[in-house]
Amino acid sequence: MSTTTTPSPGASREDLARLAEHWGERPSLRAWFATVDHKRIGRRYLVTAGFFFVLAGLNALVMRTQLARPEAGVVSPQEYNQLFSMHGIAMIFLFATPMLFGFGNFLVPLMIGSRDMAFPRLNAFGYWVFLFAGLFMWASLPFGAAPNNGWFAYVPLSGEQNNPGLHMDVYALGLLFLGISTTAAAINFIVTALKLRAPGMSLNRVPLFVWAIVATAFMVIFALPALNLDNAMLFLDRRFGTHFFDPAAGGNVLLWQHLFWIFGHPDVYIIVMPALGIVSAVLPAFTRRGVVGYPLIVLSIVAIAIISFGVWVHHMFATGLPQLSYSFFSAASTVITIPSGLQIFAWLATMLLGRLVIRVPLLFVIGFVVTFVLGGFTGVMFALTAFDQQVTDSYFVVAHFHYVLIGGAVFPMLAGIYYWLPKITGRMYHERLGRWAFWLVFAGMHVTFFPMHLYGLFGMPRRVYTYRSEPGWAGWNLVSTVGSYLLAVGLLLVLVGVVHAVRRGRPAPADPWDGDSLEWSTASPPEPHNFPVLPRVHSLHPMWDERTAESVGPGATSDRILSEGRHTLFTSELDAHPERAVQMPEPTLKPLVLAAALLLFFTSMLFAWYPVAAVAALTVAATIAVWLWPPRPLEQDLKVVP
Amino acid sequence: MTGHGGVVAAATGAEALSTELPVGRSTGWWGMVMFVATEATLFACLLGSYFYLRFQYGPQWPPNGIGDPELLKPLVMTAVLLPSSLPVVWAEHGIRQGQRWRLRCGLAATMVLGATFLALQATEYAEKLKHFTMTTDVYGSLFYLITGFHGLHVLVGLTMIGWLLATSLRGGSFGAHRHERVRNAAIYWHFVDLVWIAILFTIYLSPRL
Ligand code: HEM
Numbered sequence: 001m002s003t004t005t006t007p008s009p010g011a012s013r014e015d016l017a018r019l020a021e022h023w024g025e026r027p028s029l030r031a032w033f034a035t036v037d038h039k040r041i042g043r044r045y046l047v048t049a050g051f052f053f054v055l056a057g058l059n060a061l062v063m064r065t066q067l068a069r070p071e072a073g074v075v076s077p078q079e080y081n082q083l084f085s086m087h088g089i090a091m092i093f094l095f096a097t098p099m100l101f102g103f104g105n106f107l108v109p110l111m112i113g114s115r116d117m118a119f120p121r122l123n124a125f126g127y128w129v130f131l132f133a134g135l136f137m138w139a140s141l142p143f144g145a146a147p148n149n150g151w152f153a154y155v156p157l158s159g160e161q162n163n164p165g166l167h168m169d170v171y172a173l174g175l176l177f178l179g180i181s182t183t184a185a186a187i188n189f190i191v192t193a194l195k196l197r198a199p200g201m202s203l204n205r206v207p208l209f210v211w212a213i214v215a216t217a218f219m220v221i222f223a224l225p226a227l228n229l230d231n232a233m234l235f236l237d238r239r240f241g242t243h244f245f246d247p248a249a250g251g252n253v254l255l256w257q258h259l260f261w262i263f264g265h266p267d268v269y270i271i272v273m274p275a276l277g278i279v280s281a282v283l284p285a286f287t288r289r290g291v292v293g294y295p296l297i298v299l300s301i302v303a304i305a306i307i308s309f310g311v312w313v314h315h316m317f318a319t320g321l322p323q324l325s326y327s328f329f330s331a332a333s334t335v336i337t338i339p340s341g342l343q344i345f346a347w348l349a350t351m352l353l354g355r356l357v358i359r360v361p362l363l364f365v366i367g368f369v370v371t372f373v374l375g376g377f378t379g380v381m382f383a384l385t386a387f388d389q390q391v392t393d394s395y396f397v398v399a400h401f402h403y404v405l406i407g408g409a410v411f412p413m414l415a416g417i418y419y420w421l422p423k424i425t426g427r428m429y430h431e432r433l434g435r436w437a438f439w440l441v442f443a444g445m446h447v448t449f450f451p452m453h454l455y456g457l458f459g460m461p462r463r464v465y466t467y468r469s470e471p472g473w474a475g476w477n478l479v480s481t482v483g484s485y486l487l488a489v490g491l492l493l494v495l496v497g498v499v500h501a502v503r504r505g506r507p508a509p510a511d512p513w514d515g516d517s518l519e520w521s522t523a524s525p526p527e528p529h530n531f532p533v534l535p536r537v538h539s540l541h542p543m544w545d546e547r548t549a550e551s552v553g554p555g556a557t558s559d560r561i562l563s564e565g566r567h568t569l570f571t572s573e574l575d576a577h578p579e580r581a582v583q584m585p586e587p588t589l590k591p592l593v594l595a596a597a598l599l600l601f602f603t604s605m606l607f608a609w610y611p612v613a614a615v616a617a618l619t620v621a622a623t624i625a626v627w628l629w630p631p632r633p634l635e636q637d638l639k640v641v642p
Numbered sequence: 643m644t645g646h647g648g649v650v651a652a653a654t655g656a657e658a659l660s661t662e663l664p665v666g667r668s669t670g671w672w673g674m675v676m677f678v679a680t681e682a683t684l685f686a687c688l689l690g691s692y693f694y695l696r697f698q699y700g701p702q703w704p705p706n707g708i709g710d711p712e713l714l715k716p717l718v719m720t721a722v723l724l725p726s727s728l729p730v731v732w733a734e735h736g737i738r739q740g741q742r743w744r745l746r747c748g749l750a751a752t753m754v755l756g757a758t759f760l761a762l763q764a765t766e767y768a769e770k771l772k773h774f775t776m777t778t779d780v781y782g783s784l785f786y787l788i789t790g791f792h793g794l795h796v797l798v799g800l801t802m803i804g805w806l807l808a809t810s811l812r813g814g815s816f817g818a819h820r821h822e823r824v825r826n827a828a829i830y831w832h833f834v835d836l837v838w839i840a841i842l843f844t845i846y847l848s849p850r851l
Contacts, residue, residue, distance in 0.1 A: 118669040118672075118673070119669065119673060122673075183680055186676075186680075187673055187676040187677060187680075188673075190672070190676055191669045191672040191673050191676065194672055195666075195667075195668075195669050195672065196669075221676060221679055221680045221683070222679070222680070222683050224680070225680055225681075225683040225684035225686075225687055226683075226687045228684065229684060229687045229688055229691070233691075233787070236776075236783070236787065240776065240777070241776070241777040242776050242777060242780075242782075242783035242787070243777070243779055243780040243782075243783050244691070244695070244780060244783055244784075244787075246780070249778075249779040249780055250695070250699050250705055250779045250780035250781065251695065251780045251783070252694070252695055252698045252699075252780075254698075255691055255694055255695060258694065259687060259691070262687070570666065570668075570669070572666050573666070573667070579666040580666075582669075621801065625801075625805050628805070628823065629809060630809055630815045630816070630820070630823060
């Protein structure tokens with residue numbers, strides 16, 4: 001598939017052959033399942049998350065069809081409950097974060113000049129767990145057993161008495177299962193960015209996208225446990241008769257909400273932050289200059305990551321009894337204003353000071369700015385408590401958070417897809433098709449969600465399966481529905497564009513955009529070992545800088561070629577001084593086996609086959625033990641990097 | 643490629659040799675620290691939930707005549723668990739100097755202490771279960787969830803230690819240049835130990851305050 005390989009003059013032919021031998025994978029079924037290559041795993045994340053997006057989008061289309069006119073009967077109320085719940089859950093947990101982690105997986109090692117992630121097998125494991133957890137949850141929908149309690153699953157409605165059946169067990173177990181994947185990926189990103197950066201890439205030269213991913217990963221580490229605990233207690237309450245959320249026996253329903261929002265506050269940033277990182281990565285290539293105010297943006301990323309936790313604490317202390325009916329997206333948007341406003345101004349300044357190259361990725365970035373800022377406006381409106389009381393749980397809220405999430409996450413992702421498609425597939429996309437897609441998506445988005453502000457203000461509540469014609473909501477609802485079809489056509493065109501590129505696209509050069517970060521120095525698509533010579537980084541924009549280019553040219557020292565094995569380089573955490581070369585793991589099936597054992601565990605917990613669950617748990621332990629068994633002392637030795 | 647001299651090459655592998663250099667933390671170390679960070683957050687949420695439910699409940703805690711928890715046994719358990727970190731430290735220092743016997747003895751001692759802790763916890767449960775269970779009321783739910791979850795961590799830690807012991811019986815698994823796994827398991831074990839102090843305070847001491 002590799003069409004335009006730029007043979008690096010720094011590595012000899014023998015070096016290249018050796019690298020190909022150590023890193024290459026012969027295509028076979030086993031190799032497909034056993035791969036630990038971050039690029040293949042990243043691609044799988046993107047495709048799988050895209051698939052879940054399509055499913056969740058289809059849910060939304062069914063909902064919009066049902067709501068197109070008053071008292072329609074496309075779906076029953078019970079089905080509608082499952083549709084909006086699965087839509088929200090899948091969009092938040094199975095699409096947004098995994099999609100962005102897919103970009104991270106593919107790009108972080110390439111951007112920092114490494115040959116893989118810090119823990120390649122853990123990476124593969126994380127992907128399989130994500131896939132299985134997603135299928136686990138989606139499989140419940142055809143059986144009518146999908147979660148039906150909204151995406152935040154408040155007790156007591158989600159308790160056993162009020163909600164019998166498997167619905168909420170699927171929710172609790174599915175999210176616990178998925179949490180393993182998210183945590184593993186987060187740890188992997190942090191360690192990769194700390195230890196595997198190319199020599200010379202000190203912290204002040206780390207690309208903004210990598211900063212954003214790492215900050216996100218830190219938020220995951222400290223936010224996700226709250227959600228996991230919440231779900232564990234929910235499951236125990238439902239299945240084993242504990243009383244955490246049962247006021248009759250001393251429990252407290254508010255505990256659910258506290259824990260949920262300890263996670264939920266940061267989660268908005270967990271979704272939006274890496275997307276903002278994509279924006280910062282895309283802009284330089286289309287403005288022909290670096291993003292204005294790099295240190296300020298880094299600062300605001302770090303600030304957001306920290307404040308996102310403080311917000312919750314402050315929220316609780318200030319109000320005593322927390323008003324948790326208050327939409328959490330609103331609070332998030334209010335507080336995000338300062339640091340993220342700063343980022344918006346930095347991007348606007350970049351665009352003003354730079355020379356704009358209007359291509360599809362830039363269009364999506366502009367669409368992002370417009371939509372996200374509008375979402376921000378409505379967010380600030382919620383800060384007026386009186387107004388908030390008025391519109392809470394109305395369609396105004398639905399409009400607001402779709403502006404934030406589609407504007408703040410989906411548009412940047414689409415920009416990223418067009419921008420990196422040449423790198424990921426080795427093919428160029430069709431520009432005109434891309435423009436059509438952009439305008440349809442942009443128009444469809446606003447036609448769908450802008451009217452929701454209106455009928456929200458007119459009083460239409462969210463999460464209702466139908467409405468009567470008297471209040472006069474019907475016309476605007478029809479507009480929304482038409483808009484959602486338009487949006488769907490636009491997204492379909494994106495898909496067509498990707499398939500077209502893969503099938504028919506013009507072969508992409510290594511660096512079609514004259515981009516600034518290191519991924520553009522690799523072939524399109526990159527070789528399995530990414531870099532024939534690990535670069536020595538001399539500036540924030542290594543591709544625009546002669547000295548970095550020279551470092552991979554003739555005269556590159558063998559301590560950065562490392563062709564004697566499957567090796568990459570560790571560098572120091574802050575300054576990226578070379579420390580030592582390390583052996584990277586070979587492809588293996590163990591991650592898949594481990595993930596499958598976990599799937600068996602969660603499935604048998606769901607159906608209360610406890611003996612099977614016990615066997616599965618033992619299998620998990622055994623697989624981990626074998627996985628970590630120390631290798632036999634090897635005969636050969638590793639060259640020591642000074 | 644040729645080895646750098648027989649001795650080193652025979653005793654250590656590629657990965658191992660690299661750990662010999664006194665430069666920087668390894669990825670494994672960072673990975674374990676991050677894992678412990680997220681686990682610590684989980685325990686913090688758990689203990690936070692305990693206090694939240696307790697203070698929302700009212701003045702009488704534990705409720706329904708369950709009575710303040712007995713202190714003797716938990717204190718004995720503390721006396722068993724806390725020192726169990728010392729043999730791990732001793733073992734780790736030993737293996738850094740290539741003394742495999744220290745590694746084996748230290749790990750074995752920790753195994754004994756950890757297993758004793760779990761046995762004591764089992765007897766404690768046997769007594770308590772006569773009075774109240776997980777389903778009695780929220781206090782029971784909290785008590786068994788928190789102590790049980792910690793017990794599970796002790797079990798996982800013991801499995802790690804046992805696994806290290808088993809692998810260390812094979813010559814060459816660990817040595818002066820290859821002891822990363824020992825250090826990582828040690829970090830986890832110290833963590834499990836420290837969490838116990840927080841649990842001791844929360845579950846056993848705080849109701850008496
Ligand atoms: C692709 C076009 C989309 C359409 C047409 C759409 C449509 C809708 C509709 C109509 C509802 C309200 C259901 C109700 O309250 O009765 C809804 C809820 C929701 N949507 Fe979307 N949506 C779309 C994309 C997204 C995206 C990209 C995300 C997040 C990344 C998202 C997240 C949510 C969430 C969290 C809810 C709330 C679910 C709940 O009430 O529990 N949606 N969506």
